[in-house]
Amino acid sequence: MSHRNFHCPSDDPPPYELMTSHGMQGGTVVDEGGRVEVDLDSKVCKAVAKLVRLPNNENLSHPPPNYPDFARGEIKLNIVIQVVGSRGDVQPFIALGNELQKHGHRVRLATHNVFDTFVRGSGLEFYPIGGDPAELMAYMVKNPGLIPQMKRLRYGDIQKKRAMVAEMLDGCWKSCIEDDPMSQTPFVADAIIANPPSFAHIHCAQALAVPVHLMFTMPWSSTKAFPHPLANLKYSDTSQPIANYLSYSIVGWMTWQGLGDIVNKWRSEIDLEPVPATEGPCLAETLNVPFTYCWSPTLMPKPSDWPSHIDVCGFFFREPPNYTPPPELANFLRDGPPPVYIGFGSIVIGDPEKFTATVLEAVHTVGVRAIISRGWSKLGGASSRNIFYIDDCPHDWLFQHVAGVVHHGGAGTTASGLQNGCPTAIVPFFGDQPFWGNMVAASGAGPKPIPYREVNADNLAEAIGFCLQHSALAAAQDMAFKMRSESGVQAAVASFHRQLPLEKMKCQILPDQPVVWEFQKSFSKPIYLSNIAAQILSENQQIDPRHLHLLVFSRPITKMQQDETDSEPTISYNVNTIVIDNQRWDPITGTASATVATGADILKYGTDIFYQLIKEAKRGRSEVSRPNISRYQHSPAIDAGSSSVADVVDPPGHSSYPRTSAQTMGATLAASGKSVGKFVGYGYKGAIVDIPLATTEGLRAVPRLYGEDVKTLGPVRDWKSGVAVAGKGFLYGVAGGLTDIVVQPYRGAQVEGAIGVAKGVAKGTIGTMTKLSSGSFLYKALPFSTNETPV
Template sequence: MAEKRDHQLPKEEAPYTPEVATRLVDENTDVRDDGRIDLDLDSALGRRLSRLVRDRDSIFSEPPPPYSEIERREWKMKLNIVIQVVGSRGDVQPFIALGNELQKYGHRVRIATHDVFDDFVRSHNLEFYPIGGDPADLMAYMVKNPGLIPSMKSLRAGDIGRKRAMVAEMLDGCWKSCIEHDPKTNIPFTADAIIGNPPSFAPVHCAQALGIPVHLMFTMPWTNTRAFPHPLANIKSKDTDKSFANYISYSIVELLTWQGLGDVINKWRVSIDLEPVPVTEGPNLNKTLQIPFTYCWSPALVPKPADWQSHIDVCGFFFREPPSYTPEPELDDFLRAGPPPVYIGFGSIVIDDPERMTALLLEAVQVAGVRAIISRGWSKLGGANQPNVFWLGDCPHEWLFQHVSAVVHHGGAGTTACGLLNGKPTTIVPFFGDQPFWGDMVAAAGAGPRPIPHRHLDSQNLAEAIAFCLTPEAATAAHGIAVKMRAENGVKNAVDSFHANLPLERAQCDLLPDRPAFWIYKKGKKPMRLSKLAAGLIASRLDLPRKHFRSYSPHQIVIENKRWDPVTGTHSAMLGTMTDLVEDTAGIFINPAKEYRRIKRTSYDDVQSSKTGGSLAPPSSSWDSASVRSTETAKPKRPNKSLAMAKASLKSLGKFHGHFFKGTLVDMPSAMADGLLAIPGYVGHTPALPSSSSSSSAAGNSKDIGTPDKKNGFAAFIDGPATHAPITDWRSGAVAGAKTFAYGMTSGLADFVVQPYRGAKAEGSWGAVKGAGRGIVSGVSKTAAGAIGLVAYPGAGLSKTVREGWYDTRAKLAAERRWEEGAWLVWAVREGALGDVNVGRVVKAFEHLRRGGEWSQYDELN
């Protein structure tokens, strides 16, 4: 990645570390009244992070394909898809359109969002799961504290505990939405894939816990690009290149977000038996893992930036089928009584002073000399009846915007899209979030004036904005955008993007290729990948025990810690270990008291029964909500307080010893080895990259140890930093240790000779001296990494294997839910609710393959 030389980190400054980044961001950023973050990139922050971004990221020389060239697969696999959405009705509505489009391919779709949208979602024939959180409360808070969701300044100040509790509630709700039965019908549901918007925060973590694919979709830019800054960033820079400043703004906003919510997310991860995300990885998780991303806006308004990779698409706005609507007589009479009015409305925005806003709007309408329809919205705007003003309740924008001359609104992506689709000039009065971004984009396209921040809105500038919208120039620009948008099919393109990024080959069931596999049967001569339905059919027909079917994950996500050098890497691991030990020591004394209060607080005498998640009715029963039998347990007995308190203390003591040995024998040595592997990049011809175990984070010039560049041969093998493959269990740990040792000894010893030779060839005698220095540093670091990694990496793998065996509650719960859904699918097949499934042929194919039959004969059997 090419950068200006003045972005180099001055030699006298210390290397970048997460602690340095946190301090620099705090010292050199500020949140404005409009919620955007002031970024001073001429400060130490800009100089430090310029090197960070240059080292971590790669900018592709060839632009990725535009949205119209998304791979379109012939898709037949039926998936359970949960769509996790946090936000207002305008945020939920586009995903309803997406859900209905996904249903056309046979997918079963569940929308997981706030409880208040239950009826709205189900009215579109989609399943629903409540995740908690109050969108009205969230919108009111956002108006008072615009910017990040929620305001990171307020989070760090510790004065919005209620909002943090709301985030924690929604995270837990998102997890349950992946595995819990339908709250109304009690029909089992386990997610096969997840779609989510970034403010929900949970999709990637839920996908990691279940071993399934995840795809993010959003209406505002959330991916680093040089084309424009992050919508929540206000860049102040004279010396820093503008495109670079744009690019780095995304990293800083992500860092601020993680500073505010990282502890909440990690606490929730622990509750579902996932390890906490390292502080260095949290802000960059989506980018490091290369999570597929689809942006839901029209490329006619904002084209896809050239530096976005192929797993990122711009697909067009999502529009649902226009609802059938007949206007109330009063509205119909008003529309017929004069020229088309101007629409004014702020939707789900909760305004502090609705009376003042009402008076302002009425005055602006009078000054502009227009007729207006003013939506009451969540703020319940309203005043006395006037001949030129109609106060509007609920009305679909798809119908209404066909009958107005211009629109004035808060700039939500859905409302903006609907106005432009109908060719209406638009004035945006942004409150927070992506709204200023959409205001700028509309103005840049000539379809409206510059956005008016709501704090600066008055009757005069609003009247002037309305006058601008009524000009022929604005109408022509809006009409041109509408023509292009009508040629797009955003929701269809988004489904194609989703399908194109799914791991189809790893996901297919061997017996029913139209269903994803989640079980492995290894008792036969050939292992078989089986779907929930296939496993249920085989188990019920052949009376096979469940223990013969092992869980299978079609898409593993591995999150590992990056190490920049051995000093900071080992120091960070040591601090993490010390923190754990301090918490465990405190828990020895504090947790017994917590356990005592918990027992005292629980009213055991009132407990009649407890549900374990709704086990299925016997196969002979008719399946409906009434026939689902929740497992009843006997009334639990009040536990012995002294014994429970002692167990709580001993549990903390056990954690203390576990963290001590893991930290000293695994974490710190692994961090040292990873840091040593990164050193050659600082002295060689390639930029320094942190060593990583994440399979999705190998970027730039880093390479997996043991896989040298065949094109460039041995020279490429010894150059630059290297990474090992993901360590997920004792086997992968042993392989990583062996490969690191072989690489370190071979490449490290070669550096002592090769680097001086290269230096002499390039710069003569002085080059040979410099090459010798590089060879010594690189050779020593590689050989040391090999020696330490030979022991540390197998230890890390063994630790993960032990942890998976110890903390297996989440895995067991997921497996239980999948098995329950398989039983329900078997019942549905018997009742004829799943179409034509030839059970006899499925069983016959299974028996044939179990006896060692050839896979090529499967088609003949099935």
């Protein structure tokens, strides 16, 4: 299948809202439908393109057709699945969660509060992350593109959505570590599965040092086979495969512009360093995060340049529901030819009455019977002989009884229609919906998608008529026949298990339990234990809990550890630690960016010194100081057996206790002193570590500019590892610098003869200077670094 089948024509704008962005100026324009016009010849896009490392297809390895068997119960994990979106986005992950439960895992699905009953009714644990999907859907219909219209900015929509993203980030983090809201059963995630728009996934995994696996319904990984589904490409001096590949990075950069500050502010709240601006846009690809795409490989096979940690497994279907239709629906289906289904699910349309009239006119024009789903937009009115309105009905059951389906193109609805051999017409609104519309049209099972903003009675009637043609029915039934041999959910679970570092995750005493602790006494070989194993061995006095080291950066301490040790446990680093590298491209930009970042920190905390003085002084004039509870040990409230803690701590009639001057002065000095400490600390760190290290990394990166690989030396966690890595870097720098002057001309001569020798001399000279310099600087800078610094 050629790339033409995947390319979205320029007159089919698939609008999408990536949680707001103010855009990259000079290289991208968003059209009226929300599609991103990417000009790869612009200076901005060319600059971004230089930061993108193209894959070497010769080195790609793909998994075998059959995944290795994973024995059920081989390891039992606490898995949290984080999903942002509509009901159609949540439903496939319910099927995934149920399949994971069959393997002995404890599964929590974390999503919007409104899906509580839906998730718990499916037998999964539920955790609310906030966010209103109805409000989100309504906003995305009005603002379908990456960059909203100016009038929406004035209405304050952007601020509302940014606040919603911040709320969901916090909710996703809590879903990893907080007890079950209903049963209060403790929960700490051993692994995270998420769809990309939940945004918190990689960061939560980094904080907990646990594996993360992304799953999605549209292409999110760079490929040369087809462009990003949201991008229109314009280019002249770039080949189409390269342009396709770069489009993913451009869209990623635009997304990060709107979200980066929110994500980094939230990361600081969970004790993580900010993500560098150059790494945030394509973090999942840089870290090789495992990815599973939940669409049928029959509909679109895996591109040849996707590596082995990316799988295309098939649609996620739930077990067929036990559904008995109401008598009115059963009678309608029986009293005439099969109807056409028309529904738009969770989409919130601005003018449902007008849209209903358009739908009814199209149905009347074609002369068919129709079942119309009211959905979140509350379409329709009273049912009639040829029109039947429904509220909630399982698509898996209903689509067995219809002649065709017309919908918004959600992945779940599309999958259900194709599974049942239904010709499908799609009216996309945003997101992956245009992608699915084009895929269905390419298969012949439906007409060309009609963007929502272009829908009228005539083209909708034409689309319905297409679905009633024999050729469309034959294509849909052929697709259904091929899809029956796929087991999307089972394949996705196998993909998840295949990507786990199982041998490193298993407890050495109880292999079906995940490792949480490292037990090491003196210089003995460490033993890796699960919570249960550590608890049992400690209670039976087989180990001394003081020699237990917690293997997860932010994992909550167990009660056993709190009770049986005199101090908090030593924190070690798990085998799954995520290290986000602030990659430097050359010494000039590396030094400049580090200097700017240090200057920004100094300015921020320097200003904060005076701001905190003013802030605390104002609070001193307005705040009240809560009285000490001891003042009310014999208060009438306590004597009367009051059940209100608030009445005891701050009883009625005693609500105003202004701060004293001494209290105000103490709070002011404390706040200002904290800012002084940060001011000095960040300045020292920047001058001694960050700037020299950035210069060093820039020098080390120079050979990469002419195609040479640069060795990764490893993370720096403390001064000891800093010395070790510095020594390694010094040796590599000296050895490489001294040999380059000879090796590079020799290599060049073998490839290009005399011209190659000249190029090799230039490369060798540059390599000698940069490698010797970087080795020397590295040895001076790294031992002072005590943070997790990747090199």
